[in-house]
Amino acid sequence: MAVQTTSAPIRKPRHLLQSIWRGRVGYLFLAPLLFFYITFVIYPSARTIWMMFMRYEFLRPDRIEFVGLANIIEWAQDPRVWETFGVALRFTLMYVPGSTVIALLVAILLDRVRHPGVASVFRTLYYFPVVLPAGMLYIAWQWIFDPTWGPLNHLFINILHIPMPWTRWLGDPNTSLLALVIMSIWRLMGATMILFLVGLSNIPQELNEAAHIDGANEWQLLRHVTLPLLAPIFLVIMVLRLQVLGLIAEPLFMTEGGPVRSTMTYGLQAYYITFRDGNWRMGYGATWFVMLSIFSTLVAFLGWRWFRSRID
Amino acid sequence: MTTVSKSRNRASVLTPQIIFYAVLIVGALLSLAPFLWLMGVAFRPVEEAYVVPMNLIPRHLTLENLQLVLDRFTRATSLVMLYRNSIIITGMTVFFVVTCTTLSGFAFSRLKFPGRDIIFWLVTIGMWMPLSTALPALYQMLSGFDLIDTLPGLILPYTGWNLALGNFVMRSAFSAIPNDLEDAATIDGAGIFRLFREIMLPLVSSSLVTVAIFTFVPVWGEYLLAFTFTSKVDAMPISIGIRLLNPGAGTGEWTFPVAATATLISFIPPMLIYFGLQKWFTKGLMEGALKF
Numbered sequence: 031m032a033v034q035t036t037s038a039p040i041r042k043p044r045h046l047l048q049s050i051w052r053g054r055v056g057y058l059f060l061a062p063l064l065f066f067y068i069t070f071v072i073y074p075s076a077r078t079i080w081m082m083f084m085r086y087e088f089l090r091p092d093r094i095e096f097v098g099l100a101n102i103i104e105w106a107q108d109p110r111v112w113e114t115f116g117v118a119l120r121f122t123l124m125y126v127p128g129s130t131v132i133a134l135l136v137a138i139l140l141d142r143v144r145h146p147g148v149a150s151v152f153r154t155l156y157y158f159p160v161v162l163p164a165g166m167l168y169i170a171w172q173w174i175f176d177p178t179w180g181p182l183n184h185l186f187i188n189i190l191h192i193p194m195p196w197t198r199w200l201g202d203p204n205t206s207l208l209a210l211v212i213m214s215i216w217r218l219m220g221a222t223m224i225l226f227l228v229g230l231s232n233i234p235q236e237l238n239e240a241a242h243i244d245g246a247n248e249w250q251l252l253r254h255v256t257l258p259l260l261a262p263i264f265l266v267i268m269v270l271r272l273q274v275l276g277l278i279a280e281p282l283f284m285t286e287g288g289p290v291r292s293t294m295t296y297g298l299q300a301y302y303i304t305f306r307d308g309n310w311r312m313g314y315g316a317t318w319f320v321m322l323s324i325f326s327t328l329v330a331f332l333g334w335r336w337f338r339s340r341i342d
Numbered sequence: 343m344t345t346v347s348k349s350r351n352r353a354s355v356l357t358p359q360i361i362f363y364a365v366l367i368v369g370a371l372l373s374l375a376p377f378l379w380l381m382g383v384a385f386r387p388v389e390e391a392y393v394v395p396m397n398l399i400p401r402h403l404t405l406e407n408l409q410l411v412l413d414r415f416t417r418a419t420s421l422v423m424l425y426r427n428s429i430i431i432t433g434m435t436v437f438f439v440v441t442c443t444t445l446s447g448f449a450f451s452r453l454k455f456p457g458r459d460i461i462f463w464l465v466t467i468g469m470w471m472p473l474s475t476a477l478p479a480l481y482q483m484l485s486g487f488d489l490i491d492t493l494p495g496l497i498l499p500y501t502g503w504n505l506a507l508g509n510f511v512m513r514s515a516f517s518a519i520p521n522d523l524e525d526a527a528t529i530d531g532a533g534i535f536r537l538f539r540e541i542m543l544p545l546v547s548s549s550l551v552t553v554a555i556f557t558f559v560p561v562w563g564e565y566l567l568a569f570t571f572t573s574k575v576d577a578m579p580i581s582i583g584i585r586l587l588n589p590g591a592g593t594g595e596w597t598f599p600v601a602a603t604a605t606l607i608s609f610i611p612p613m614l615i616y617f618g619l620q621k622w623f624t625k626g627l628m629e630g631a632l633k634f
Contacts, residue, residue: 053455063446070502077479155370163563165581
């Protein structure tokens, strides 16, 4: 006994420094990852938060100074905040339900394909747009939406003979945002579909069979068995898709925020403040970006809490 | 009588099946439609592209647009440069990400040191951090190092922002290796470095492929950083550079079908990976599905 008690402290390192020294090989293996991660992810993110409190105009480095809360006060009074946030919110409210419902339908259909080879062919085709390089797709879709020789109008008007209430797509302030939504749903539906497929494959087959034996029809099965069991996947999708509140690229490349600011999303306005307008007001732009991050994190957290309480 | 009711029965079973597959096929066509249309534009004669309305399906097929684009390639104009930049940027990023995450995955799953789990979760959170929040400071930092409009100016941030998923996948891969193997190797006198290189590394090679694929595809098409950090053709990847080649009004030989062909050529690398490495792709999707 006495021998054991005296030998125990020797095996266990007494100080933190000592155990760090013993784990030095671990840090060595981590070093490359930490170098890239800290230098290009953590540091710039933290520094952007710091820039919130500076008057920092990139093209006027002579006028940099600490201004305290001035940027945040200006942000709170800036009418563009609400205007552009409204645009982003409208995009989100069209895009998130639209893409979620379509992806769920496709996933449910694919899940019922019995032959694994056929199922994988369909899955491959549905996921295909996600793999294509987004930067090039924006151009291709500008062509597709073109009012004169784009295929979309041609298809609707001349082939399907559908009377179109609008034909200018990206050029019409009433439909420009909708056009971006359509493209985004097309481009990323496959990604959401995969999440649902993962969720569906986790539902035990016996559960479906038991429901069938109890006389449940397909709709009842979907409503009372499948959808409730997919609840965690819905949560993941909602949290992930919240990112579109910060949407920048689609309007930047396809409409430049126009026509008449109809696609000027919050993220794009922040981007223009930072990299285009005047002297590139990076300090103020940083304020826009950070405030959105705080808001998104808060919403994701609250949504998660609310969802958890509903599931339990 | 019985045959009639039988065939009616079969019909009533078959009809939903036919509708079911019809819906799936129409959906798949919608998914492919923009791509197929682009192919139709790329392989049609120029005269057929400049008529209103432009037919959805070309009447004649031709390779003359491809010929023109390849001509430009061999004449070393900006298109070659853009393509070359994309290959270097994406290749280097994949190399760095695979190297860093293989080492870190091993450390996070097989080695013990203080703060291991905290560091792991801090890195994993990076999957959900918004890139835009780092954008102002990242620009300022890169311009401070004179890296704006250079290839490293994109490779370095791309590596940083693509580590999280790979790190996650590689840690799972190393964790899946049975402890007995590690014990046996240690008893045989293998040190940590030999254990890593000669025993563990060959066992995680399929996950390495997964990480490489899932780094390659998004980086090849990345646009926001590329658009912000490059403005000259010498450092611009093709995902942004292709915009410079958009046909305007009076464009001479740079016509719409030629531009469509150039766009399609820029699709080739991710498509090769997607269709060629389907097995790894599916595996990666299931392992890292949470990322998307």
